[in-house]
Amino acid sequence: xxxxxxxxxxxxxxxxxxxxxxxxxxxxxxxxxxxxxxxxxxxxxxxxxxxxxxxxxxxxxxxxxxxxxxxxxxxxxxxxxxxxxxxxxxxxxxxxxxxxxxxxxxxxxxxxxxxxxxxxxxxxxxxxxxxxxxxxxxxxxxxxxxxxxxxxxxxxxxxxxxxxxxxxxxxxxxxxxxxxxxxxxxxxxxxxxxxxxxxxxxxxxxxxxxxxxxxxxxxxxxxxxxxxxxxxxxxxxxxxxxxxxxxxxxxxxxxxxxxxxxxxxxxxxxxxxxxxxxxxxxxxxxxxxxxxxxxxxxxxxxxxxxxxxxxxxxxxxxxxxxxxxxxxxxxx
Numbered sequence: 001x002x003x004x005x006x007x008x009x010x011x012x013x014x015x016x017x018x019x020x021x022x023x024x025x026x027x028x029x030x031x032x033x034x035x036x037x038x039x040x041x042x043x044x045x046x047x048x049x050x051x052x053x054x055x056x057x058x059x060x061x062x063x064x065x066x067x068x069x070x071x072x073x074x075x076x077x078x079x080x081x082x083x084x085x086x087x088x089x090x091x092x093x094x095x096x097x098x099x100x101x102x103x104x105x106x107x108x109x110x111x112x113x114x115x116x117x118x119x120x121x122x123x124x125x126x127x128x129x130x131x132x133x134x135x136x137x138x139x140x141x142x143x144x145x146x147x148x149x150x151x152x153x154x155x156x157x158x159x160x161x162x163x164x165x166x167x168x169x170x171x172x173x174x175x176x177x178x179x180x181x182x183x184x185x186x187x188x189x190x191x192x193x194x195x196x197x198x199x200x201x202x203x204x205x206x207x208x209x210x211x212x213x214x215x216x217x218x219x220x221x222x223x224x225x226x227x228x229x230x231x232x233x234x235x236x237x238x239x240x241x242x243x244x245x246x247x248x249x250x251x252x253x254x255x256x257x258x259x260x261x262x263x264x265x266x267x268x269x270x271x272x273x274x275x276x277x278x279x280x281x282x283x284x285x286x287x288x289x290x291x292x293x294x295x296x297x298x299x300x301x302x303x304x305x306x307x308x309x310x311x312x313x314x315x316x317x318x319x320x321x322x323x324x325x326x327x328x329x330x331x332x
Contacts, residue, residue: 033322034143040311042142043318046135047201047306050118051125058122058166062093065163068118068134069096072161075138076100079145081159088163090174095163097176102144103156110155110328111190114140114321115274116197117165117176126166127306128296132201134161136314140321147322154330158191162274170272177274185281193239194285196275200228200317201309202296211294213269225295227254228288228317231270233263236284243286246324253316269294288317 050057054067069085076083076098085096098118116133120126141159162176169175177196184191203226204210210225211217230247232240237259247255263279264271270287271279278285290313293299298308 032319033147033326034139034315034319036312036315036319039139039143039315039318042139043132043135043311043314044306046138047127047131047309050131050134051127051306055125056122057118057120057126057131058124059091059119059164059169060122062095065095065119069098069161069163072098072118072134072138076141076159079142081141081145086180088174088179090164090169095176097163097180098161100141100159101156102141102148102159104148104153104330108154108156110192111158112155112325113158113160113191113194113278114197115160115162115177115180115194117162117274119164119166119169121166121300124300124302124304127304127309128199128202128290129292129299129304130165130197130199131306132199132290132309132314133197136197136200136317136321137161139315139318143318143322144325147326151326152330153326153328155325155328157325165274175274175277177277181277181281181283184283191278191283193236193243194275194278194283195243195321196273196278196285196287198273198275198287198289199292199296199299200288200290201311201314202290202298203310203313204295209295210291213267213294221256222254225291226313227256228320229291230255230257230286230288231264231275232257232259232284232286233279234259234261235279235282236286239284240286242327243288243324246327247320249323250316250320253313253320255320 054064057064057068073083081100083100087094087096116137117130118134164176205224207223244257273287275285275287298304
């Protein structure tokens, strides 16, 4: 019975999403909202600081977690955002989620949260997992700050860099995203959609380099890993579609979307990041990902280093996120 349900889910919700993959190839980008090459250089600079200057950002090195939090907070301060650290206790020391916000007015019609965890698994410097996501988060904030200076938009975006996600913390109450989502639900924080960035820097172009969880590999998905994935649960269906539609306007970054039932429990691999903390608290949330270990052979290994990453791929993701935020115009 379990496999019948999985197959039904795949045929009903997964295959239609794949058939839309090539739709953005017909789009023509008239101009970029960012300088793609400059953004790629800035992304690389963030990655070098996080993985080489700071290094492993695991629970074994709380001092490096603190250095990372300071780096993120300083960046937001430097671009003129209000930012604070929301600290909590883990083991015998404190860690902090770093929270910054951009708002176009006192009562914006939409409020989004763009989140990513900044720790790495023990034994690695975590370039793709998850320094790539932090770098994209920071450069998206820079781009959005510039965008609202040029465009009349109507939204607010909260940028949250989560302290802990990797084992041995994963699945416990000490996950930064669980701490934040639980508090947000208790305080009835307005979040119209949470966007989780999880491993967004690795692309591969050789046939056969992209893999899929069972049974998705049987349904004609691309064999090359040159696209970004958007994963949402049923409650987030409209939000997932809105992001997908916006991303299709960027012809330089192919995109696939997946809508999954039962908060992802039917395919547990799609729950392995911070969006699941928000699903479990009843918020609309999606994961944006390069598909992690289904593509990147260096996942959770010492070889997860910056020379493996594709900075153009990451810069195009910043562009796609800004296209989505730009769609929230104030007035006609």
